[in-house]
Amino acid sequence: MQQIAVIGSGTMGNGIAHVFAQNGYTVHLIDIRKEALDKALATIAKNMDRQVAKGSLTEAQKLESLSRINPFTSLAEGVKSADLVVEAATEQVDIKLQLFRELDMHAPAHCILATNTSSISITKIAGVTGRQDRVVGMHFMNPVPVMKLVEVIAGFNTSADVTSAVIQLSRNIGKVPALANDYPGFIANRILMPMINEAISSLYEGVAGVEEIDTIMKLGMAHPMGPLQLADFIGLDVCKAILEVLHDGFGNPKYAPCPLLVNMVAAGNLGVKSGKGFYDYSHGGKELVVASNFK
Numbered sequence: 001m002q003q004i005a006v007i008g009s010g011t012m013g014n015g016i017a018h019v020f021a022q023n024g025y026t027v028h029l030i031d032i033r034k035e036a037l038d039k040a041l042a043t044i045a046k047n048m049d050r051q052v053a054k055g056s057l058t059e060a061q062k063l064e065s066l067s068r069i070n071p072f073t074s075l076a077e078g079v080k081s082a083d084l085v086v087e088a089a090t091e092q093v094d095i096k097l098q099l100f101r102e103l104d105m106h107a108p109a110h111c112i113l114a115t116n117t118s119s120i121s122i123t124k125i126a127g128v129t130g131r132q133d134r135v136v137g138m139h140f141m142n143p144v145p146v147m148k149l150v151e152v153i154a155g156f157n158t159s160a161d162v163t164s165a166v167i168q169l170s171r172n173i174g175k176v177p178a179l180a181n182d183y184p185g186f187i188a189n190r191i192l193m194p195m196i197n198e199a200i201s202s203l204y205e206g207v208a209g210v211e212e213i214d215t216i217m218k219l220g221m222a223h224p225m226g227p228l229q230l231a232d233f234i235g236l237d238v239c240k241a242i243l244e245v246l247h248d249g250f251g252n253p254k255y256a257p258c259p260l261l262v263n264m265v266a267a268g269n270l271g272v273k274s275g276k277g278f279y280d281y282s283h284g285g286k287e288l289v290v291a292s293n294f295k
Contacts, residue, residue: 009036017044034071096120104129149178153182199213210294228278
């Protein structure tokens with residue numbers, strides 16, 4: 001595999017493009033908006049500048065890596081010669097299904113179609129294509145250039161050869177692959193999201209405050225980031241969407257999103273990306289939101 005197409009130029013998409021380009025692959029970064037692509041390329045360059053400053057990348061390597069990333073606003077043009085497509089669009093099932101219908105039409109027959117979904121069924125996505133054996137989950141962690149894990153998810157009909165190829169490819173780009181089967185939330189989010197939801201429920205029920213919950217989990221459980229701050233970083237809308245996938249998939253009330261989470265998403269308090277969640281990021285830092293807001 002030499003040519004990689006990445007669908008979506010947001011936080012995950014530009015991070016995935018960054019990592020592949022840095023490791024010698026030609027990358028076609030695809031988004032419907034040129035402005036989004038321009039922003040993504042600027043973000044990648046800025047993140048590579050940080051690597052240069054830390055000494056993990058030379059200026060020459062940065063420029064060479066950036067030269068390997070080619071922006072496209074046409075999906076058909078961007079994937080027509082791809083060996084692997086990694087879809088990193090928004091976590092909405094209808095959008096992903098439509099994208100995979102189009103990818104199946106335009107990508108070469110040999111091309112592996114991977115999705116960066118964090119919870120949506122790989123088997124369901126594969127079902128809208130004529131190549132179910134070549135559809136796989138490739139769930140990167142955020143921030144992609146830093147985090148080592150790639151959760152590789154085999155759909156019901158994913159071939160063993162495709163799974164093995166994606167595991168090896170993950171190693172080739174300096175990641176540590178871990179294999180999971182295709183059930184709601186896979187492993188990462190099946191375990192993480194109930195923990196985050198329980199932290200939100202503890203706040204909702206008045207057991208402890210935001211800082212106290214995060215401090216207990218950081219200092220008591222050696223987590224690098226508390227669950228409420230992590231929820232802000234992931235996006236509260238994303239947390240809610242993943243919990244709904246778990247709730248629908250298992251039919252178990254323990255996965256139902258906490259009413260506080262539902263209200264915060266409805267109010268537009270989505271965390272870092274909106275400027276306010278459990279913490280306030282609107283002034284460029286991280287400040288605690290007044291506790292009385294959480295009710």
